[in-house]
Amino acid sequence: MIVKQGRQEILSYLEDASNFRESEAERLYIPEDETEIIQVVKECVREKTPLTVSGGGTGTVGGRVAKDGAIISLEKLNRIITIDPEGKRADLQAGVVISDFLKVLEKQGLFYPPFPTERSAFIGGNVSTNASGEYSFRFGSTRKYVQRLRMVLTGGEVIELRRGEGFERDGLIPLGRLQVPLPSYRTPQIKCTAGYYAWPGMDAIDLIIGSEGTLSIITEVSVSLIEQLPERFIMVIFLPDDTRVLELVSLIKNDQKLTTYSLEYFCPGSLKFLQADFPEIPEGTFALYVEAESSESQLERWVELTERFGAVETFIGDDAKNYQRLIDFRHRLPENVNSFFRKLGIVKVAADIAVPEAAFPGQYRFYREIMAQEKMQTILFGHIGENHLHFNFFPRTPEEKERAYRLYRACAERAVSRGGTIAAEHGIGKIKHGWLQLMFGEKGVREMAAIKKMVDPACLLNLDNIFPRQLLSEV
Numbered sequence: 012m013i014v015k016q017g018r019q020e021i022l023s024y025l026e027d028a029s030n031f032r033e034s035e036a037e038r039l040y041i042p043e044d045e046t047e048i049i050q051v052v053k054e055c056v057r058e059k060t061p062l063t064v065s066g067g068g069t070g071t072v073g074g075r076v077a078k079d080g081a082i083i084s085l086e087k088l089n090r091i092i093t094i095d096p097e098g099k100r101a102d103l104q105a106g107v108v109i110s111d112f113l114k115v116l117e118k119q120g121l122f123y124p125p126f127p128t129e130r131s132a133f134i135g136g137n138v139s140t141n142a143s144g145e146y147s148f149r150f151g152s153t154r155k156y157v158q159r160l161r162m163v164l165t166g167g168e169v170i171e172l173r174r175g176e177g178f179e180r181d182g183l184i185p186l187g188r189l190q191v192p193l194p195s196y197r198t199p200q201i202k203c204t205a206g207y208y209a210w211p212g213m214d215a216i217d218l219i220i221g222s223e224g225t226l227s228i229i230t231e232v233s234v235s236l237i238e239q240l241p242e243r244f245i246m247v248i249f250l251p252d253d254t255r256v257l258e259l260v261s262l263i264k265n266d267q268k269l270t271t272y273s274l275e276y277f278c279p280g281s282l283k284f285l286q287a288d289f290p291e292i293p294e295g296t297f298a299l300y301v302e303a304e305s306s307e308s309q310l311e312r313w314v315e316l317t318e319r320f321g322a323v324e325t326f327i328g329d330d331a332k333n334y335q336r337l338i339d340f341r342h343r344l345p346e347n348v349n350s351f352f353r354k355l356g357i358v359k360v361a362a363d364i365a366v367p368e369a370a371f372p373g374q375y376r377f378y379r380e381i382m383a384q385e386k387m388q389t390i391l392f393g394h395i396g397e398n399h400l401h402f403n404f405f406p407r408t409p410e411e412k413e414r415a416y417r418l419y420r421a422c423a424e425r426a427v428s429r430g431g432t433i434a435a436e437h438g439i440g441k442i443k444h445g446w447l448q449l450m451f452g453e454k455g456v457r458e459m460a461a462i463k464k465m466v467d468p469a470c471l472l473n474l475d476n477i478f479p480r481q482l483l484s485e486v
């Protein structure tokens with residue numbers, strides 16, 4: 012096992028893709044196997060040293076950024092253990108990099124759908140954040156694919172959870188030798204990564220998925236797979252107004268003749284971040300990014316729709332080169348936005364809200380009214396197919412920052428009151444505690460803290476993720 016000591020030695024582990032940098036951690040462990048992980052856990056428990064798990068470091072809420080204590084990186088547990096093409100299942104160590112996994116699957120005609128846009132993430136990080144990605148519109152989030160988890164608890168024991176083997180009954184969720192109480196709140200049954208999952212009759216494995224490393228160190232993951240997707244093409248449809256955008260989205264969602272894999276939205280302001288790479292983007296338009304099956308009949312239908320809805324311009328990726336170019340179109344936006352924020356040196360104010368289908372048109376109009384009235388730069392983009400848009404504010408002064416948070420709060424309150432979530436895909440980490448409280452109230456968050464205390468009695472693992480560590484001494 013590699014052990015590194017001293018801040019300078021471990022600098023690259025003290026950050027992720029958020030601007031959260033408040034780390035005073037001094038030690039890094041890079042174990043080779045599970046036995047060494049247990050050794051690290053025992054050492055930290057003995058020394059009462061907080062321990063934070065590091066995956067690929069692509070998280071956007073400071074989850075892997077240790078405020079203090081030690082870091083354990085799973086990067087050496089990067090073996091694909093087995094792929095079973097018949098049973099459509101794979102067993103992986105938690106440090107397998109998603110892009111490596113997808114490449115190996117491709118050679119076998121298989122596919123793992125819920126990977127996030129940033130493919131340098133690890134499978135363990137994806138499970139811990141319940142990641143979703145460009146194909147979640149059609150296939151759902153990571154939760155749906157996780158069949159087995161192996162993990163180390165801070166008590167030193169190793170447990171395995173298999174989907175279908177343990178369910179909540181009489182208010183108790185079986186977790187190894189523990190019986191964890193089912194919280195009183197309910198997780199919205201939409202795309203959601205806000206705190207511990209809670210639902211009557213829930214499978215015990217779902218408590219760990221999306222728990223942001225606060226309950227256990229995941230060492231192995233088994234996931235279900237599907238066959239490689241059929242031939243697809245990408246279209247970016249530029250429309251002159253957003254009334255047409257909403258109508259077209261609704262039509263696409265309900266059209267049984269279309270097989271749509273991705274459905275994403277870009278406001279005119281967000282398209283400006285792509286203008287340098289794609290100068291042919293028509294000024295002032297809204298865009299819908301669609302990835303769909305490329306059979307002849309479906310292509311005809313798409314052409315008919317773009318004409319009917321008065322598309323100003325359509326980019327089509329129906330050969331390898333143009334397909335890749337349009338994949339880049341989609342991927343560059345979060346990258347360009349993030350590097351813009353970084354250059355300005357400001358902490359971005361970015362809402363990650365999703366709402367149920369019926370609440371979406373109203374929520375959308377609410378965002379657009381804010382954008383129309385606000386002088387501060389704002390952009391809106393993302394997963395319109397899942398009623399989940401990223402609303403980003405660019406505050407350049409303290410006053411703007413305060414206003415950005417006030418507006419964010421108004422959006423969050425509106426969404427929560429209509430059954431929505433304040434964290435659809437990025438989780439809570441260390442920067443969204445207040446939003447979680449808004450969603451589940453003080454009682455709900457305290458219930459989460461009580462669960463953590465039961466599963467991690469040493470209270471050392473991934474402190475300050477999901478809720479502040481102080482809460483652990485109050486429950």
Ligand SMILES: Cc1cc2nc3c(=O)[nH]c(=O)nc-3n(C[C@H](O)[C@H](O)[C@H](O)COP(=O)(O)OP(=O)(O)OC[C@H]3O[C@@H](n4cnc5c(N)ncnc54)[C@H](O)[C@@H]3O)c2cc1C
Pocket residue numbers: 027028063064065066067068069070071073074075085105126127128129131132133134135136137138139140141142143144145223224225227228229230345346436437473476
């Ligand atoms: C450009 C960009 C695009 C992105 N697009 C998407 C997207 O489309 N969809 C999406 O969902 N997310 C997206 N993300 C966010 C990020 O990629 C995901 O949250 C991803 O799942 C994080 O995985 P990671 O391995 O990098 O985890 P890290 O950032 O290292 O850690 C994330 C959390 O998981 C915990 N953790 C990691 N491994 C383990 C383990 N083995 N056991 C226990 N806890 C663990 C960490 O402690 C931390 O709390 C994007 C990020 C960037 C920078």
